[in-house]
Amino acid sequence: MSELWNSSEVLGVFTTMIPFSVHDEGLISQSTKQTVEFALVTVFLPMILLLGCLGNGAVLRTLWNQKPRQSLTVYLLSLSVNDTVVVLAYAAHWIINIVCLYDPEWGNKITAAMTVPVYLFLLTAAQRVTGVLTSLLTMERVLAVTCPLTVKSLLLSRHPRKIVTAVYLFCYLYMVPNWFRYNVSLVVAPSRNASYVFYNLTKFARTTDFYRYYGLLAHILMSIIPMIVVLCGNLTIIITMKRRKNFQDTIMFKKSEEHKVTTLLLCVSFIFLICTIPGTCVLIVTKYNTDFGLTGRERHLFDVLLTISFILVALNSSVNFIVYMICSSRFRKTFTETWRCCQIQKIIQ
Template identity: 25%
Template sequence: MEMSDPDVNETELMTSSPPAQFVPFISDEEWAIISVVNFTFICGLGCLTGMVTNVINIVVFAKQGFHDSMNVSLMGLAVSDLGSLVTTFWMSICFNPLFIAADLPIDVKEVMNTLGGRPHIIFARITSFITAFITFERCLCISLPLKVKMIITPRRTKIIIIFIFILMFSYPPLYVGNRLEWVFDSSRNATILTVEFNEEVIKIEPVAFFLYGVTFSLLSFVFVICCTIVLVVKLNTKTKWRQATAAKGASAPEGVGVKDKKVVKMVTFISSIFIVCFGPSSLMFVVMALEPRFRLNGAFTNLYMTLWSASFILETVNSSVNMFVYLTMSSKYRAVFMKTFLGREEK
C-alpha cells in the first residue's frame, strides 16, 4: 500500500479550501437593534426634549432683546440647535420599525438622507461656527475688556450670524444634482417618492464633502478648543492677579467685571460641552476622508451607521442642554424665564 505524502495533502487542502469571506464588525441583526435603540428611542426622546428647551430659549432671548451682542449670538445658537434637533427627529422617525412597516409610498432611506441627514449636517456646522464665534468674542472680552464693545457690536454680531447661516445653507448638494420625485417602483408595483440623482451631484459631492464636512468641521472644532483654552488660562491668570493686588491693599485696575466673568464661565461650560459632544463626529469625518470604505454604502456600513448613531446622540445632548446651563449660570436668563413661564419674580 502506498503511503500518501502529507505535504501534498496539506497543499491540496489549502488550495481547495474556500476563500475567506469578509465578516462585518456588526451584523445586520445587531444593527437593526442598535438603530431602534439609538435613533428611535434615545435620539427621538432627546430631540423632543431639546425642541422644547430651544423654543423656550428663543422666547427668553427675544424678551431680553438684542441690544447685547451675546444675546444675538445665543439666539442664533438656539435657532441652529432647534433646526438640528428637528432634522434628527425626522431621522428617528424614519428608523422607527412601525414607520418602515407602514409601507408608505416613499423611499425611506433616500428621503431620510435628503430631508434629514444633509440639513442636519448644515445645522450642525452652523452650531459649530456660532459656538466658535461666541468663544472668540469672550476671548476678546477677557483680553481686551475696554475695547471689546467697540469691536463686537450687536449690529456686527447680527451680520456675522446671518452670514454663517447663508454660508452653510449654500451647501451645493442640497440644491444641485438631486431632487425629490415621484417614480414608479416595479419591485413594489407602486409610485413612490424618492430622490433622483444626476451626474452633477457626482461631481459636486466630493468637493462639498471635503469643504463642508471635513474642513469646516475641523476648523470650527479646533478653533473652539483653542479659544476655550485661552479663556480658561486668561480667566485664571486675571483672577490670581486681582487677588494678589487686593491682598496688597492696592486698588485693582479696571479689568474684567463680575458680570463678564460669569458670562465667560458660562461660555466656557457651553464650549466644553460642545467639544465633548462634537469630537466624535469631527473625527469620523476625517476617517471618512481617509477610508473610502467607511461610508453609508461601503464595506463597513453597519459600523459606520452605529458610530454615527452614537455621534447623533451626543449632538442631540449638545443641542438640548443649553437651557439648563443658562438657568444655572445666568441670573438674567433665569429671571426672564421665571417671569415668563412661571409667572413669578426671582428673589
C-alpha cells in the same frame, strides 16, 4: 454630516444586492448592531428630541424677553433658533421612520420628497451654522476675557445682528448646490412587493469634480476651522482665567457677571466639541479606510458609530437650556419672570 446620513440610508436599501459574506461581519455582528441602534433610536433619540423642542422653545421665549438685549444675547438667540431647526429636522426624520414601519410605501414617498430640501439643504446648512456661531461665541468671549476694556468697540460686539445675518446667508447659500446633486426617485419592485428610494447623481455631479472640492471646502470652512477656533479659544480663556489668580481682583472677578457668562460659554463650547468631534472622526476614517464604510468589512461598526454621532449632534442642539439654567442666574431670573407672567395672564383671562 447629513449627507453621510442619507448615503447610509440609500445604500442600506440595497444591502440584499451586495455580496456580503455571512461570516465576514467584523468586530460587531448584525444582530448587535440592530440591538444597539434600536435602543439608541427608539429610546434615547425621542427623549433628546423632546428635551430639544421644549428646551429651545423656553430659551427662545426667555432670551427674547431679556432687556437690554446685549450682543451675547443676540448670538445665543440666533444659536437657539438654529438648534430648533436641527431638532425639528431630526424629529421629522424620526417620524418618517415610524411611518415606514407601518406603511413603507407612503414612508418612502415622504422620504423621497424631503431628502433634498430638508436633509441635504436645511439640516446640513443648520449644522454648519451651529459650528460657525459657536466659534463666534468663543471668539467674543476670548476678547471679553483678554481685552475687557476694548471689547465693546470691536466688530463682534458692535454689530451682532449683521454678523449673525451674514453667517446665516453664507451657510445657507453655500448649501444651494446640494439641490442639484441628486435625482431622487421612487421605484416600485413588484417582484419584491416593495418600493425603494433611489438617489442617483445628476449628470453635472457625475461628469465634474465640482462636488468633491465643494464638499471638502465646506468641511474645512464650516466644520474643521470652527472646531479648531473653539478648542484654541477655550484653552486661551482657561489660561487667562488661571493667570488672574496672581492679581488682587481675583475674588471680585469670580463674583462678577463676566465670570458667570464665561463659564456658561465654556460649557456650551465643550459640549459642542464633545458632540461634533466623533462624527468628524468617523467621516475622516471612512475616507482613508475601505473596510470602515457602508459596504466594508466593519460596516456594522460604522453604522453604530454613525448613529451615535447623529444622536450626539441632536444632543448638542437640545441641552443648552439645561446649561443656561445651571450657569446663568440672569437667565434663571428672566425665565422665572417670563413664565410667571404667562401664568398670571392665563389666570386673568
